[in-house]
Amino acid sequence: MLRKACAAIVCAVALVAIPRPAWAGGQGVVFVHGTGDLSSASDATNNYWSSSAIDTMAGGYPYLVAYYPGASCAAYQQCAWGPIVDQTVSWMQSTGISSIVVVTHSNGNNPIRYLLQHPSSISANGNVASTMTDAMVSMTAIAGDFAGTPLADQVTTSGSFLNIANSVVQFFGGGSYDVPAVVAQRQDNMATYNSNGTFGGSAGASTIDGVPTYTVVGTGVDANLFSGDAWCGGYLMSVGLEMTRCFGWGCGACADGFIGCNSSEYLGTNLQADGHLSHNQSRRACHGSGGTVANIVNQYLQQAAAASAPDSAESPASQACDATVQGWSGDIWFQGCPSGASYDPGSGNYFDCLIAYGTSGGTTIPDSYASTPYSNSGNYYSQGYSGCSDSWRGNGYCDLCQVAKYGFDGLPGSTVDSDCVNDGPGTSNYCSDIAWNGDVGVWDYGAYVANH
């Protein structure tokens, strides 16, 4: 970015006891597939999800695609949840990631529900479940099978629904119905697990043991030959799932062809209920579902990053770019937040008070970023009115507009200090903030150096 002006403003360093989280680190996404014996991350990526769907849903954050024997092992068995814990803990340790959002599809939520209900469990490799569950800030269950499916009832009784829709057998792990994970997804099995303490989360709850849980639900299947929606993920699969929807629930019923809404909406807060989103399409990010997941991933991980960022919870004076300081630097006048000042949302005065304190005049950042002057591209004259660009994240300059936008200035998932860390006496920070450009008489985005 173009730096309009620089000035030396000495920032005081306050050595105060600041309450901090007992953790700090990066953020990432863990994807957990449904029924199917997947033997590697690439197997799970290519043969269950798709790489483009994963990329879309991860929202730019680092991610782990977990794999486990999700057909030969029922969700409550150690051989199902154990590998998920092992892979997640290993990944967190090797990358420094400490906050995770878990994204599941179909039966994939159930090993996670087991872990949340039994955090004292230990995997075969010795990893404690709570090491993973403590890091969970939310779970999003795409087409989640919380309460079982009548199709599992059917295939485990008759051994087949081949003549109804053979194309969907892959959702039961490739065609063999006589496997623990399919039996476990019978509706009577799931009702038992939901009531005898096997799985966490009760009907209608918005959280599982305190972890906010969201759902993306297919309420119908579009198998219209002339509909573009029907072709996403494969047209024949859409046809097959429309047939199984009719068979399992009724052609007008609320179901995605494999999971009924009574199961996928059993608990959690719904983010998307879509009549054109089959069970196959929801794992392939079709019909905007990938964007829905990415939005919630971003929401949680940005907040987690802000909470964990080293520049959070600082007193103004110890912040890297003490925004309480007011004054001219050449033709540039930095508004600052003088003692006793407060942000006036109506006039826009003293917006630096938001940066200094996180909240002022009843407005809180980053939640209310959109209503602050930092979101107004008209205040970025020398930047060509570009507004606060995400390309400035983690670029070495402490952009106070990024602090307003996200609560910190760092790359998503980064484990290194953000740009707005005060490294102590003798160090400096390059800072950028909205300031009055006296040269041309407009609000602008200018820079200064803060020496500590």
Place this chain on the structure above:
Amino acid sequence: MKTTVRLSLSVVVALLVGCNSSPAPAPSPGDLAPRVTYQAPARAAQRGLVQVSTPQSPKEIFTPRVDLPVVTVHDAVLQIPAGAPGAYTVPVDAVSPDSFLYLVVHSNDKAVVQAALQDITVTSPAGEVLNRRAPVKLLVGDPNAPEQPPMPTVPLEGKPTGDYTIQVGPTAAKLDLTVKVQQPLSDIELRLQASTPELLLGTDGSADVTLTAGGKPIPAAHVVGHLMDPQMRRTLDLTFTPQGNGVWRASGLGASFDQASAPGVWHLFVEADGTTASGQSFRRFASTGFDFAVPTARIADASTTRILRDASGKITGFEVDVTVESRASDRYEVSAMLTATGADGKEHPLVRAQTADVVAPGTGKITLHFDAGYAQLTGLEGDYLVRDLMLYSQGVGAPMQRMLAGPNVRFTGVRLADLAAPAHLPPRVLEMQRRGLL
């Protein structure tokens, strides 16, 4: 949330805050208690004490009961086992645009399925054959074109109610066949409910079938059932006895089990058929389940409590020692919920504690630790109650004992000002705070 191995550095005192316990309260729906425990071989389980304390949202309401699953069905299902060719009837009692008759041939061989379907004829009460497709040779103008197999899915919209005939020929009769009639708007309803989600060897259970038509009890019907084991193999036939008011009951389920019975979810399949007061014949099928386990341990005592304080006198934790009597080496998990009554007069959860370790045959002590800092985050004070005490076998994957109302242990007169701040705030807890859940 907070996973620790407790050391003895905390100051164990009870000053203003007291603890008391008295005999356990009356059982709640969903409670589980072994009558006897059984010896069993040691279960392979990971070793190591793990003690976890997890904050709960006080916005939730704690209810000391578990609602038992109820299965409700309106569809008609007819199972035709492999055998001799013949004609079978299935009653259709309600027809709507969403009504279909499905033929499910029990085979994964496509050619076999197609041959069987060729050998099945579905005829309506009016004598109309419903599952024939239009002759292909007429459609394509080719007299030599092969015939399409009959439809496995028959739309019933516009068709009459009554008995439909399924004619099974010699080829189809070699296979099991399921006929399912989807009729979501039928007012003839079968409800099935087991008395417990968990049946421990040595205890008993039952299952009730309720039949209604238009909301009124059906006084007479033929109700039969059987058990399927966790591997979906048919085992014992059950006798359902009329209880009056449209209810039939299978009692004495516990007698069907012994130590050799397979652990896991057993399935109770029920079929009912009959005629309503208005003369409408019907057929219903439903299944429910319950988990079966051999109890190898029980909670012998949960009355010893402690209040932990730091050097400044602030409370850091509430602890309950749970004595577990074990007859099989296993990794046992004990969990419980700490609750308090809010200003709304309702009981709210504060902190859930869970501790697991291997307990060899004999007596072992498992200590539940409720982090006082997490209780402080909830903002609730007063009497803290220990609720939903559960003993769970991690080796078997089944609960062994559950007291939803708890062991009647409480920490009385807790003041927020006396509680220490939480020592750890992992991402999950911070997120709960940010979301206003704490």
